[in-house]
Amino acid sequence: MIVGEQKPLEEIWEMIKDHKKVLVFGCNTCVAVCQQGGNKEAEILASMLRMKAVQEGVDIEITDAGIERQCEHEFFEKAESRIGDADAVLSTACGIGVQFMAEKYPKPIYPGLNTTFLGAVEEFGVYAERCQACGTCILGQTGGICPIARCAKRVLNGPCGGSTNGKCEISKDVDCAWQLIVDRLRLLGRMDDYEALTPIKDWSTDRAGGPRKLVREDLIDE
Amino acid sequence: MSRECKTPSRLEKILAAGHFGVTSECGPPRGSDPEAISEKAALIKDHVDAINITDNQTSVCRMCSLAACIRLKTLGVEPVLQMVTRDRNRIALQSDILGAASWDINNILCLSGDHQSFGDHANGQNVHDLDSMQLLQTVRLMRDEGKFLGGDDVKRPPAMFVGAAANPFADPYDIRVSRLAKKIAAGAEFIQTQCIYNMEKFEDWMKQVVDRGLHEKTYIMAGLTPMKSVGMARYMKNRVPGMDVPDEIVKRLGDTPKEKQAEEGVKICIEQIQRLKEVKGVAGFHIMAIEWEEKVPEIVEAAGLHPRPEV
Numbered sequence: 001m002i003v004g005e006q007k008p009l010e011e012i013w014e015m016i017k018d019h020k021k022v023l024v025f026g027c028n029t030c031v032a033v034c035q036q037g038g039n040k041e042a043e044i045l046a047s048m049l050r051m052k053a054v055q056e057g058v059d060i061e062i063t064d065a066g067i068e069r070q071c072e073h074e075f076f077e078k079a080e081s082r083i084g085d086a087d088a089v090l091s092t093a094c095g096i097g098v099q100f101m102a103e104k105y106p107k108p109i110y111p112g113l114n115t116t117f118l119g120a121v122e123e124f125g126v127y128a129e130r131c132q133a134c135g136t137c138i139l140g141q142t143g144g145i146c147p148i149a150r151c152a153k154r155v156l157n158g159p160c161g162g163s164t165n166g167k168c169e170i171s172k173d174v175d176c177a178w179q180l181i182v183d184r185l186r187l188l189g190r191m192d193d194y195e196a197l198t199p200i201k202d203w204s205t206d207r208a209g210g211p212r213k214l215v216r217e218d219l220i221d222e
Numbered sequence: 223m224s225r226e227c228k229t230p231s232r233l234e235k236i237l238a239a240g241h242f243g244v245t246s247e248c249g250p251p252r253g254s255d256p257e258a259i260s261e262k263a264a265l266i267k268d269h270v271d272a273i274n275i276t277d278n279q280t281s282v283c284r285m286c287s288l289a290a291c292i293r294l295k296t297l298g299v300e301p302v303l304q305m306v307t308r309d310r311n312r313i314a315l316q317s318d319i320l321g322a323a324s325w326d327i328n329n330i331l332c333l334s335g336d337h338q339s340f341g342d343h344a345n346g347q348n349v350h351d352l353d354s355m356q357l358l359q360t361v362r363l364m365r366d367e368g369k370f371l372g373g374d375d376v377k378r379p380p381a382m383f384v385g386a387a388a389n390p391f392a393d394p395y396d397i398r399v400s401r402l403a404k405k406i407a408a409g410a411e412f413i414q415t416q417c418i419y420n421m422e423k424f425e426d427w428m429k430q431v432v433d434r435g436l437h438e439k440t441y442i443m444a445g446l447t448p449m450k451s452v453g454m455a456r457y458m459k460n461r462v463p464g465m466d467v468p469d470e471i472v473k474r475l476g477d478t479p480k481e482k483q484a485e486e487g488v489k490i491c492i493e494q495i496q497r498l499k500e501v502k503g504v505a506g507f508h509i510m511a512i513e514w515e516e517k518v519p520e521i522v523e524a525a526g527l528h529p530r531p532e533v
């Protein structure tokens with residue numbers, strides 16, 4: 001899922017403070033899982049901003065609403081009137097939702113979150129990166145652990161010389177991806193594969209190739 | 223037993239002739255003063271076969287390795303161009319390789335580089351379009367097949383002796399020899415190791431290297447850094463990633479009066495070289511006297527590695 005983290009209240013306030021009617025608009029799928037941008041969190045954020053407005057003595061109407069996903073047209077139908085009433089929207093979706101709304105509505109759409117990464121819920125309250133959407137998956141060769149997302153140097157033939165006690169040179173709190181890969185290859189009885197050189201990567205399927213698009217001709221109505 | 227040379231590199235000729243090779247390294251200045259390189263080079267040039275120039279080591283921004291290598295070349299000193307994959311993509315790396323080759327820089331050391339969070343530009347992006355093994359493959363492709371990675375021909379291919387680093391002490395330990403084999407398969411013709419302090423562990427690693435015959439496929443130069451003080455030993459032990467400094471080294475320096483610790487550090491380094499000369503598969507020494515280049519001649523002489531052979 002896409003993980004996000006709410007921006008500092010001060011930063012949000014600076015974006016919205018000059019508007020009269022602001023809608024805090026939640027996105028109840030990915031970012032709701034990490035309890036940062038769902039409809040419930042949008043409601044809490046709206047109330048914090050109302051308190052802030054009172055403190056600052058600013059006359060601003062702040063309401064909240066939300067939909068299941070801000071990255072698909074069909075979900076917006078039930079919220080059209082709420083969005084239409086607002087001068088500006090503070091979207092608590094990921095950066096995709098914010099942009100999707102900005103394309104749809106000719107009014108300011110501000111980001112309430114910093115979109116952080118594509119990750120998993122390691123345990124309640126702990127979310128960690130797993131994928132960088134490079135467009136050419138090599139997990140089949142690396143024992144199911146991605147060195148692009150999980151190695152600080154995205155080394156494809158690792159580990160580098162900085163791996164110590166299973167941890168990355170950048171922090172004792174970060175697992176060395178290549179230690180995990182080696183452990184996993186050993187578990188799977190595939191240590192012989194370790195000595196195969198990973199070829200130079202074609203990054204054209206990554207962001208290097210420009211904005212990416214997938215078109216499924218078979219699904220598009222004539 | 224002498225081996226065939228593939229490049230005009232003096233370092234390669236010395237190693238191929240069966241002599242112990244001796245290299246050292248200099249960090250370029252944090253400014254544009256050319257004298258900083260010339261002065262360091264003058265201190266050590268008669269005691270080593272080649273001098274590595276580091277490439278923004280520890281991610282602290284400095285004068286580029288290539289320009290400093292060219293300076294060495296103009297002074298008649300043989301450089302080893304260090305190149306990290308952190309700061310440049312495959313276009314820039316190949317371009318710099320050609321630039322170096324145009325000055326007949328005949329040695330290159332391919333590295334991934336420390337993470338930028340260690341340096342003075344922690345907010346910067348890192349590139350890692352290639353990794354260190356893929357950079358080895360790239361230089362060999364350019365040299366041996368006269369091709370760019372993109373497939374086009376290189377006019378006047380770079381005649382470079384191609385090296386890599388190896389850290390016998392990093393984790394996971396059980397793949398450290400496999401990893402060396404991988405670097406050799408990628409094209410590494412010489413290896414400069416991480417600074418050795420844990421002699422037993424290094425000897426164990428070398429035994430496995432020799433058992434697999436890897437010492438016959440690459441020249442392994444043992445890396446050494448003399449300690450200036452017990453404080454440096456503690457710092458290296460606790461703060462430098464992938465470094466293995468045994469307690470007895472820290473204790474030996476700690477038990478030495480402060481004003482004699484530097485001398486003791488040099489003594490330890492000389493003893494290490496004497497011991498390593500007897501280790502099968504060790505082809506030479508890479509003496510990294512960090513901001514202490516003036517000690518290199520003393521170490522080389524005391525270790526019986528001077529004068530350097532003519533080739």
